[in-house]
Amino acid sequence: MRTSVVLFTGDLRVHDQPVLRGALDEAENIVPLFVLDSGVARSGFMVPNRAAFLADCLHDLDAALRKRGGRLIIRSGAVVDEVCRVADEVDAGSVHVAAGVSGYAMRREQRLRDALEASRRTLTVHDAVVTVVPPGGVLPSGSGATAKDHFAVFTPYFRRWRDRVHRAPLGAPRRVEVPDSVVSDPLPSAKSLVAGDVSPGLCAGGESVARERMRHWAAGAMAQYDDRHDDLAGDATSRLSPYLHFGCLSPVELVRVADDRGGSGAQAFVRQLAWRDFNYQVLAARPKASHEDYRSRGDHWRGDERELAAWRDGLTGYPIIDAAMRQLRHEGWMHNRGRLLVGSFLTKTLYVDWRAGAAHFLELLVDGDVANNQLNWQWVAGTGTDTRPNRVLNPLTQAGRFDADGTYVRRWVPELAEIGGPAVHRPWKLPKDTRSRLDYPDPLVDLGEGLDRFHRARDKG
Incomplete structure (x- = not known):
């Protein structure tokens, strides 16, 4: 009876799952396998928010497979070693996997192909899912x-x-047969994957x-x-x-x-x-765009740690910026307009390296991935694919357009909850007796000064 291994990576589902369908079309038995990759753990990907979400995903995937007569096999270690070990255990003739889209995934795929060929097994790579x-x-x-x-x-x-x-979506399989002999590690919990606190408002995976x-x-x-x-x-x-x-x-x-x-x-x-x-x-x-400018502008970024810390903590003195940063910390997620605003503020107003912002996002974002996080940061910093690299998003103008009555700010910056209407976006202009009651900082920098500094720096570059 033919057996194939299905290596799940960034495709934790049974609906429209070309990798799973490809293996089921080829073999009577399959081994749905997820490897807790020691290389990914060392890379910094496994932060508390993504670990908690991943644990939810794996439990849910296992439940979906069990409804179809199967189960998810969990192993821990180096992916190539673990896949080959499982293939040996069940005498699998092939392994199916989705094509990698990052440099790390593509290198891992090549190592896996080489190892499987050495044991006369085939690797079938499906278009990135x-x-x-x-x-x-x-x-x-x-x-x-x-x-x-x-x-x-x-x-x-x-x-x-x-x-x-575009191809038509595939339905979920009705039946998944998994060999009884294959042994699985326990399904992980968030705490078993990484230490640290999860954002209190994190969504379920x-x-x-x-x-x-x-x-x-x-x-x-x-x-x-x-x-x-x-x-x-x-x-x-x-x-x-x-x-x-x-x-x-x-x-x-x-x-x-x-x-x-x-x-x-x-x-x-x-x-x-x-x-x-x-x-x-x-x-x-351009794999190097994960850490190098896609298009260099000759920037000489400032390294003001005090301002960077205030930005991270949502204490810049600009309520719309601080609201977005606090949403990120609470939910592990941020509204896309907020991402643009805080990115522009850090790179164009404070003139701090986009890599510092991207790193902070990856510490908290449950949806943080290299392609979209790094390249969106580069876009807003003007070092990426934006055709207007010197555009600056004024936080006050943007607040007036996208949070006109201040509801978003009052939701995330409780120090300002008593201020009604759009005045919440400019607390430094409130009467002195009102300002004295607010436990809220003055602006880190004047917007005009920050804009002048940015243009002077870019002109020199």
């Missing part, structure tokens, strides 16, 4: 010396991405939660997404990014759901899914 279109799936026009390996501007990428025929959120979102707020996605207080975004990051949801299925719904809101949401793919194809072509 964390994207709609795999990196390299659409390329700019040109040939020979004019050919390019990726799109550096989003709009032409999106046109080609939208024109490509897993495919079942993800699919319920998807259904609720598609039936409701998706229709108004184009009008409301920047409304900070309205919180009208999908909040599906953690589930996409861990592969609890298929982006292919999400595009299909949005297209079936139709309307401008759904299409605006699809555009955001294309942005994810855009970042993945940039990073696949």
